[in-house]
Amino acid sequence: MRGLILSRLTLARGITALTVLLILTLTWSLWSLAVGDLYIMVGTKERRLPIYSVKTEEKKIAISFDAAWGAEKTPIILDLLDQYDIKTTFFLVTFWVEDYPEMAKEIINRGHEIGLHSSTHPDFRSISNQQIIEELRTNHAIILETTGHTPTLFRPPYGAYDDRVLKTVEDNLGYITIQWNVDSLDWKNVTPDFIYNRIMKLVSPGAIILFHNNAESTPKALEKLLPDLIEEGYQIVPISELLHQGEYYINHEGRQIPKPDTP
Numbered sequence: 001m002r003g004l005i006l007s008r009l010t011l012a013r014g015i016t017a018l019t020v021l022l023i024l025t026l027t028w029s030l031w032s033l034a035v036g037d038l039y040i041m042v043g044t045k046e047r048r049l050p051i052y053s054v055k056t057e058e059k060k061i062a063i064s065f066d067a068a069w070g071a072e073k074t075p076i077i078l079d080l081l082d083q084y085d086i087k088t089t090f091f092l093v094t095f096w097v098e099d100y101p102e103m104a105k106e107i108i109n110r111g112h113e114i115g116l117h118s119s120t121h122p123d124f125r126s127i128s129n130q131q132i133i134e135e136l137r138t139n140h141a142i143i144l145e146t147t148g149h150t151p152t153l154f155r156p157p158y159g160a161y162d163d164r165v166l167k168t169v170e171d172n173l174g175y176i177t178i179q180w181n182v183d184s185l186d187w188k189n190v191t192p193d194f195i196y197n198r199i200m201k202l203v204s205p206g207a208i209i210l211f212h213n214n215a216e217s218t219p220k221a222l223e224k225l226l227p228d229l230i231e232e233g234y235q236i237v238p239i240s241e242l243l244h245q246g247e248y249y250i251n252h253e254g255r256q257i258p259k260p261d262t263p
Contacts, residue, residue: 048166050156050177052254054206054242059233061207062242064180066155068093068121070214071100077219078110084226089239090213091117091155091178094139101146108147113238115153116140116175124156124165132168136175153178153239178239179254180208186215195221200228206255208239 054060065077067090081088090107092114097104107114118124119138127135136154143151154175156165161177169175182202184195195217199209211218229236247259 048163048170049250049252049254050161050166050179051208051243051250051256052179053181053208053256054244055255055257056206056242058235059205060235060237060242061203061205061209061229062239063088063209063211063236064115064155064178064239065090065211065213066117067091067096067213068117068157069096071096071103072214073216073219074100074103074213075106077213077222078106078112080219080222080226081112082110084230084236086226086236087111087113087238087241088236089113089115089153089178091115091153092139092143093117093121093157094119094142095121097142097146104143104146108149113153113240114143114147114149114151115155115178115239116143116151117155118157121157123158123160124169125160125162129164129168129172132165133173136169136173152176155179176243178208180210181254182207182209184209184211184215184218184221186218186221187212189216192217192220192224196224196228199225203229203234205234206242208242 063086065088067074090112092104092107104114116136116139119135119142122131122135124132124135140151143149152175154169155178156169159179166177169177182199184199186195199221203209211222226236244256244258248256249259250256
């Protein structure tokens with residue numbers, strides 16, 4: 001009798017262990033299937049992502065500048081971009097446009113693109129949906145009124161976002177949220193050589209590079225960087241020109257991939 005009881009206990013433990021193993025295997029399979037799509041799924045939770053970079057076989061990249069405080073170095077940057085016939089994307093905050101309306105106009109006059117960067121530069125995760133809407137409507141209105149340009153791209157202040165922010169910005173307002181996959185770190189007041197070496201090491205086709213329009217080392221870094229990127233065969237374009245215009249999905253790295261490549 002005792003042997004029979006032990007046999008049943010052993011069998012029960014074996015079944016329990018097998019059940020746990022099957023559950024773990026199924027969970028991992030579901031995770032693996034979800035990772036390459038527009039969101040990452042864990043159980044029933046979905047995580048949305050903005051665009052950090054673009055999948056492309058061409059050696060195309062985009063350079064972007066966030067503008068919130070100061071404009072003294074912006075004319076130098078614009079002249080450097082003109083020198084190499086390069087067009088880029090500037091993300092402007094409302095109070096920056098109000099402080100430097102002529103500079104905002106000059107960005108458009110030189111052939112560059114302007115995107116939204118909020119009205120007062122808050123962390124969008126900490127404000128309500130209605131406040132997000134008001135921030136961007138105000139931002140859109142001042143850019144359109146000042147420059148005649150209609151923004152379609154948005155970069156969140158501090159790069160801070162969550163699912164609620166993206167849903168409000170993209171589903172309710174129709175903007176495309178843009179991040180970056182190469183940070184120049186110019187906002188840390190690093191040297192021009194540091195910026196140059198960092199970007200040349202990290203850049204690859206489809207990259208979106210982050211600069212700031214008034215960082216101390218940015219003009220000197222660009223002075224060295226732009227001709228070398230061109231020599232490497234890179235074409236530098238505004239973000240909207242880098243993006244795929246047809247159907248696409250965003251993988252787990254935030255990489256925009258055209259829909260025919262969907263696995």
